[in-house]
Amino acid sequence: KNGKGVCRACADQLVDEYVKQKRKELA
Numbered sequence: 001k002n003g004k005g006v007c008r009a010c011a012d013q014l015v016d017e018y019v020k021q022k023r024k025e026l027a
Contacts, residue, residue, distance in 0.1 A: 006014070
């Protein structure tokens with residue numbers, strides 16, 4: 001999915017969570 005149908009705020013939240021998870025894995 002490319003994010004269609006997902007509100008901007010929701011998408012930003014998902015991205016934020018994704019980035020946090022990736023940083024944990026890379027840490």
